[in-house]
Amino acid sequence: MWSFLSPGVNCVPGMPILTEMAYLEKTTEIDTLEAELAVQQALLSDLSTMGTVVTSILDIDAVLSVTMDMALRLVDGEVGLVMIEEEGELKPKVTWGVGADFVKSLKYEDGLDLVTYCHERQETIILADLGIKSEEGIVLNTVMASPIRTRERGLGVMVMINKTSTGDFTEGDKENLLLLLNFVAVAVENAALVKDKLAQQKIQQEMAIAKQIQETILPQDIDSIEGVEIGAIYFPAREVGGDFYEVIKLDDQRLMVIIGDVSNKGVPAALVMSATSAVIKTTLEGQRSISVSELAIKVNELVAEQIIREREMFVTLFFCCFDLEQRKLTWCNAGHMPGLFWDDQERKVEELAEGGPILGQFSGIQYKQGVRDIAAGDRLFLYTDGLTEAMDSDDNLFGRERAEQVLTAEIGLPPKEFCHKVKEWVDRFAQGASEDTHDDFTIMQIKVE
Secondary structure, three states: OOOOOOOOOOOOOOOOOOOHHHHHHHHHHHHHHHHHHHHHHHHHHHHHHHHHHHHOOOOHHHHHHHHHHHHHHHHOEEEEEEEEEEOOEEEEEEEEOOOHHHHHOOEOOOOOEHHHHHHHHOOOEEEOOOOEEOOOOOEEOOEEEEEEEOOOOEEEEEEEEEEOOOOOOOHHHHHHHHHHHHHHHHHHHHHHHHHHHHHHHHHHHHHHHHHHHHHHHOOOOOOOOOOEEEEEEEEOOOOOOOOEEEEEEOOOOEEEEEEEEEOOOHHHHHHHHHHHHHHHHHHHHHOOOOOHHHHHHHHHHHHHHHHOOOOOOOEEEEEEEEEOOOOEEEEEEEEOOOEEEEEOOOOEEEEEOOEEOOEOOOOOOOOOOEEEEOOOOOEEEEEOHHHHOOEOOOOOEOHHHHHHHHHHHOOOOOHHHHHHHHHHHHHHHOOOOOHHHOOOEEEEEEEEO
């Protein structure tokens, strides 16, 4: 039997002899497999490079923009978009050539649109032969929606629309896109962590600055004032607020005591607090005999016209002046918590509410003042709203009634010890409540000697 062999083809004893046609077919098959393997190796190398690039980016918007470009090239897509879940809703983050409204209008199953179904079910969906035309003029032939997810949760959805070449998206396109989106999920999580970390650092820096401003303003030496005994303590919460107080000796017999609070938190509140404190001190330096109502009017004018620029910010202040020679107390409450006066002879509490509205919102406001006699043993209890707004585990407020109760129950304590005792009452009341229900507060007690 004769066999015609191509040059280089050997006949090995005991083995089948290949015909030239079979040999060529085998060679072609091997070449095809080698070519496909080379393509897959190149694709894996590209995916690895893409993953390295994507995971090195720490800005979420940049991650998604770069990913969209890579994904379109990876699966030969024409246009597409990325939607990320924020506050329980899928929101468009990158849209290339197609609007989010159009994609959201594509109904799928169970009454859900395509992207919502993909996100909720965490399934990749490939649709073909659609023939749908968008308002932008895009004829939708084939679409692929893939979830962006970590092991713990779904982050969003990427949608690819149409091939630039002919044909539909394939299972191979699906697998390749999912590999890329695995890197994207890691990058998005990393970027979110970095963003949160930077935000926390910013908050911490602002709190440190606000605390420094507050500590600079609060008076340090209030023990050496003759005729009265004063206790004053500021109890900070996690976020520094705008509490402050002033004790200013006008002359040998008159003493001005002021407690206040600025709306808002952090550096903005601290800066307004600092400016308000400066206004008060400057005004008193120039007008030592000014009444508390006139002081309130003056401070309001300056704060409203020169300091506060935002309508949501304001200042509350309680002004009071002890005249130890005339044995008189005058006060003006500018939108603050009313002072609680302990009449030692009558053994009862009086609320000092006369005054007017908050400061810093409108100029031209007039303020009233109250006046009463004082005697040895009388006390004035001042505080900011963080005290009365402290909550227990059932969201009940500490309230004004408990503030009066603690004043009456602990009336025998020296002012400094009284302030610490108030904090004990608040801590017992708020035991078991979330830290988010705790605000900073300031308390003062002035005892007439």
